[in-house]
Amino acid sequence: MSATPAPSLLKRLSPAAWMALAWCAGSALSLLFRFRLPGESQPSVWPSVLLFRWDGLLTLAAATAVTLVGCVRLERRPLPALALLLAGSALGSTPLSVAEIPLLQFLAVDVALYCVAASRPRRTAAAALAMALATPAAYLTVRLLSGWPVGTSAELTVALTAVIAWLLGRATHESRAHAAQLRAQAAAQAVTAERLRIARELHDMVAHTIGIVALQAGAARRVIDTRPELARDALGAVETASRETLSGLRRMLGALRGSAPGEVSATAPLGPSPGLADVNRLAARTTAAGVRVHVRWLGAPRPLPPEVDVSAYxxxxxxxxxxVRHAGTDSCQVTVERRGKELRIEVLDEGRPGRTGGSRGSGYGLLGMRERVSLLHGEFSARPCPGGGFRVAARLPVPEAVR
Structure with a gap:
């Protein structure tokens, strides 16, 4: 139930915004370098005549428009959008009268390469890199066939930056995939651990019931000739305990059969499993720890199957x-409602707004609760309240034999 912090400004910017900023910054620097800056005896790059003519300015405007369209479409159609970005970089180099595509005009392409490599499959990322490397090569080839000078060394630098951006994107992609795999493994381990814990509690319940059956059967055997009414009561208790245990086994063994065996016998609890009768004691302990727990009981008390009783607790x-750990509040309300065919549980607090539950921590609490309810064929929900706070609700069906 930890609050989610607002993302920083840099993280709120979309990839399209980063590409547009890279293009604008590169174009601005290209124009700035063609003027004599303070401390310089002459401009670092002499401007061409075409740059200040109407057709040169129109070409720059067209290149900017093509680039911005590519920035917007990159997320939906990466390869066609990258083609627009490459066309914009080549078109934007024409009014500069240079022998190559300058690195500043290729910055937006580098950002696009990183985004495609980080978010798309390997085949799409490889096609994007091939397109990025082929564009400067085609630009130099056209200039060579036209008899114009070329800047081969500068284009090698452009190609190197493209490869570096692509490699960084692929590294990010692999890191995200590895993190997703680790999260999936952690979730699977949490489910398995929760199922094994349920299996241990089921083992305790079955062992307890078999012990009762053995005692009652022995008592019935001893008094069946002399006190038949006591033997009849003992056999009735045996029948009730057997039916309840068999009902629980039928509902849970199918779901637990696929769990890993594990070494659980040594750590299985020896005492009786807790149930709803222990909720008031839990509330008292939590209140003593600093968070008041108000327990509200609705409906007439009635016996519950051991697996339902334990899961509810x-x-x-x-x-x-x-x-206690995440809400940042000093009180909460627990409601236990017994109906004819089901048991309803609700835990409501008025803590910090915007929380997403304890499952985002290391304990996988919500995942364990959801697994318990699923094994009993019930319904579970956990979500923030509109006005702040958090609500956990569960509905557990009660078998007909127990009702």
Whole structure:
């Protein structure tokens, strides 16, 4: 339930904005270098006559328009948009009367190469790099065939910057893919760990029920001849416990069958599993820690299957823990409502607005709660409230045999 900070100004700029800024900065510097700056005896690059004529200015305006269109379309159609950017860089070099495409006119292309390599598949990124390298080569070839001078060394620098931008983009792409793979593995491990924990609790429930069955069956065998009414009560208790346990096994074993076996017997808890009867104790402990927990009980008390009882307690426990760790509030409300066919749970707080839940931390709390509810074929939701705060709600069906 951590608050999401607002992104910085640099991160809010889109790739199209970065390319447009690179083109404008490169064009401005190209024009600036053709004037004598303070401390210089002459301009670093002599301006051509075409640059100050109407046709030269018109060519620069057309190159700028073509480049800006390519910037806008790069995200949807990367290769055609890159072709427009390359055409703009070549067209914008014409009024400068230079023997090559200057590096400043190629900055927008370098930014586009980085974006394509970072966000697109390898085949698209390789095609973009080939187009970027072919454009300066074609520009020099046309000048050579026309008998004009060429700037081969300058174009090698342009090609080198294009390759560097492409490599940086591919490195970013691989880093993002690796991070996504790590997140997927962490989520899968969290699901497996949660299923194994549920399996341990189910093991405790089954062991407890089998122990009851053994005791009641032994008692019935001893008194069946002398006290048949006691034997009848004992056999009824055996039947009830067996039905409840069998119902829980049928609902959960299918989902838990695919979990990794793991070494869980040594760490399985030996005491009885917690349930809704322990919610008030949980609320008292949390209140003593500094966050008041108001528990509201709705509906008539009735017995619940052990797996539903344990899961309901774990959901409340994890939600209250998220309130303590992330909400930044001093109180929360827990509502437990027993209906005829279902059990409803709600944990509501009025903490900081804009939180996204505890699943963004290292504990995967929301993921574990969702997995528990899914295994019991229930419904789960966790989302921020419109006016601030956070709401966790779960609906767990109660089997017919227990109702």
């Amino acid at each position: 774990r959901i409340i426990q994890e939600a209250v823990t998220n309130v």
